[in-house]
Amino acid sequence: MSSESQAPSSASEPGQAPPPTTEQLQDDESKSVSKKASKKEAAKQEKLRRRQEAAIAAAASSLSVEEEDPLSSNYGGKTLTESPFDLNDWVKVKSLTPELEGQAVVVNGRAQTIRAVGKNMAFVVLRESGFTVQCVVTVQPDAVSRQMVKYVANLSRESMVDIQGFVTVPSVPIKGATQQVEVQVKKLYCVGRAMPTLPINIEDAARSDVEIEKAVQEGEQLVRVNQDTRLNNRVLDLRTPANQGIFRIQYQVERIFRQFLESEGFFGIHTPKLMPGSSEGGAAVFRLDYKGQPACLAQSPQLHKQMAICADFGRVFEIGPVFRAEDSFTHRHLCEFIGLDVEMAIKKNYFEVMDIVDRLFVTVFDSLNRDCEKELEAVGRQYPFEPLKYLRNTLRLTFEEGIQMLKDAGHEVDPLGDLNTESERKLGQLVLEKYGTEFYILYRYPLAVRPFYTMPCQDNPLYSYSFDVFIRGEEIISGAQRVHVPELLTERALACGIDIATISTYIDSFRYGAPKHGGFGVGLERVVMLFCGLNNIRKASLFPRDPQRLAP
């Protein structure tokens, strides 16, 4: 064996298993096995095979049907085996319409509710992608046995089932399902069993506060699932119509973001998340050991997206995770979230950047209202909200104008300080009253409250070529023209008390001829949260990470 023997051996030995989450994209280089080792291997393989077969048998038997039944092949657990149905026969639940009357179909989904009527009949409401259909299991000679009805009646809710049957159209409307047809079941196989008692029920998780309070008034008590319980059982929580909607809305934001920017000559890049330890300051950084070097996780793609502009990439964006080790335990902070980052060379001034923000978000909002109607409705049913008010051309106010509006309303703030959350909310209200919009840009912030790489205003260096963007009184975007002159960048870093040595690679990038440029960053979860008027950013994150939560 050559030097390759230092690499980990293959995973055939139980004690040397590969890490569970590895897709083996990066395989090891040593996989050849000598003949002697091969024999030893064979013995182990045999042992493994026997254990394996026992496990498969056990998994299968727990789902077995009553042996006495001559019709037993029409139902039962088909968890591991290949489905007996032809791929072409499969129909989506949402496609089950009266036009299919009399047709044979195969459907797959969850047993949302199961109800037996005597010993000869059972109903299963089958759910797939938010659509439901009532399936009827009735004893029939040569097809459905009493044992089959019993098997179906004993299914646990949320189990995955494959059903073969034919479509009928009942004479009265069906209340308990979205589809106005029934499936008369011929065969039913459980392919993924749920445990009989779930930690949370989907219907409880899907209930709105309005419903719960209404029930209280009627003297009834309904289960309210709190946020933490939801997150602890996220796989179940995510099955509610509202959550199914939220993450499709989230993807649509991302999709339109990308599509719009592509149409404006941008393209996507990927910058590293692992950074040299000293290159980012502050307490809000996750630190780690990188092969003996101090390293940290990127708090934003700021440095590298600017470097991409210095590398002649012109107009770039990035969609990726950013990491903040902040101890903020609020409704709007996460320790890991998805940043939508943009950086572009500018020709005249940073209004070009604001123009992009303006048109980009109007395009995103328009698309959500147009293309995600169903999803927005599902979200609104559980979490009622008013549609976002925004203008065709986004309102732009200078920071000074904002301060004046607050002042006029009797709300005194520091004209060269930053706005706190309360002032931002207040200004949001004033803007809504005066201009009728919940989405606006505030620009030309005081230099002192912006990061060191922000370009100072030429006419008054107390201010900067920067902006923030607000939805419903909360900040979602921060952007600016950047300092692209290394001498000024050094000066600004010094003025902000930053150790120049720690950012020398970054500053050096501007010594080879840097274009004038600017950009902005958006938090994806915040956009979704605020567009949908959600009260907690955790609702807009698939598996949220906050100072107290690192699982599931």
Place this chain on the structure above:
Amino acid sequence: MSSESQAPSSASEPGQAPPPTTEQLQDDESKSVSKKASKKEAAKQEKLRRRQEAAIAAAASSLSVEEEDPLSSNYGGKTLTESPFDLNDWVKVKSLTPELEGQAVVVNGRAQTIRAVGKNMAFVVLRESGFTVQCVVTVQPDAVSRQMVKYVANLSRESMVDIQGFVTVPSVPIKGATQQVEVQVKKLYCVGRAMPTLPINIEDAARSDVEIEKAVQEGEQLVRVNQDTRLNNRVLDLRTPANQGIFRIQYQVERIFRQFLESEGFFGIHTPKLMPGSSEGGAAVFRLDYKGQPACLAQSPQLHKQMAICADFGRVFEIGPVFRAEDSFTHRHLCEFIGLDVEMAIKKNYFEVMDIVDRLFVTVFDSLNRDCEKELEAVGRQYPFEPLKYLRNTLRLTFEEGIQMLKDAGHEVDPLGDLNTESERKLGQLVLEKYGTEFYILYRYPLAVRPFYTMPCQDNPLYSYSFDVFIRGEEIISGAQRVHVPELLTERALACGIDIATISTYIDSFRYGAPKHGGFGVGLERVVMLFCGLNNIRKASLFPRDPQRLAP
């Protein structure tokens, strides 16, 4: 001040600067300043303002023109000021064609080469997005002074300049530029100065080995820039035509990947990269402290993408960073790379997953050949390669067939072990000779060489419902049907020596009714590297991270 005072104060105080890379997406909650503090602030602001003005003046003066010149407003450093040109007058270099003869234009780009001819004339070849145009500066009364020609002659290469002039069409072809027109310069401003001596020259970095060797044969010595020097000066290195091409090709792969999957009913998700410390085993994991809890960086989105399927998301994909702390210092391993991950509910069997892989990649390759012709040509000029050979319907061989082919060629390998890199290469050659393709799927791998969550074959548990995909003899994709039955998953994990307690959340996800499902993972950089026949994966990563490199 309330409890908010615990949050960091605003960035106005030099010693308390914000971290340099923060876009302030996650702002602090405490920004209000008391009146007393406000006064103190004002004094600081004034001090800051004075320093600021001095810095801006210094930056401007270093680019100043000769004061004596009455035409001095037509040239010089306009680094910080707003451009005097109207946005509508700007023209892209690639749009400069003979049809524009006589028209006034404003262009922007890099001074690629500068050449003075006596004291009255200078030429600048201006480069923008890979296109170049020759700009002529000639002394003219009331427009171009001798001092201006001198200023231009002294410009450093790679500096960013704005030029106003008019288009002429010379009678002889222009050899040194892509555009067959000239710009007669009226005004020229340097907006981003490059240092006079660059660490690497773009033309050196853009040179192919073929050129260098040819020069050697002719007794000439040309500079060869090695891989490490390139990466140390990545901002310059990335300006070469090959690199400009590579990252547009990379984005195209990602774009078509997404587009194809969307058309097949998939949507994009984002799973967390911060994982509870114990949930991933192996040495190849980056560990960190998460608010006092042990944590690590995700080696793949495996767990969470499967959980998304259990949460009824149906068909999902994710494009995002994955982290491997492996010590592999090879041409094809990185410590951080972009994973293209797919997971889907399956109806019949895992051939549905392979069908997606097959059509997805044929679509990607077709698009690259069709839509990235220019970029592929740029890459090929520096790094010559043969176009990838692939079939309309991707070849699929079982692992056993592969082993047999190797055996028949006298290359003995363990029939139940994994293929090592050498065997994979060899098999790639044999497949190319026999089937005429460099892209194929090898499926039904021995169970023992796959991760514990891989579904064993029903007919022979020594094998598994899994596959790898190869380009030019190297693995780029790994995929499989997953075990969706919690009892079998537990058994498989135990058989692989995994501590069940560490993956209990993952296993629990399958207890609430899990769909049959499968998926795969692809390394984006590998796809680009192998499609373009590059010899090193670092060439396909914007800012690569390997066991020895964490910068820039």
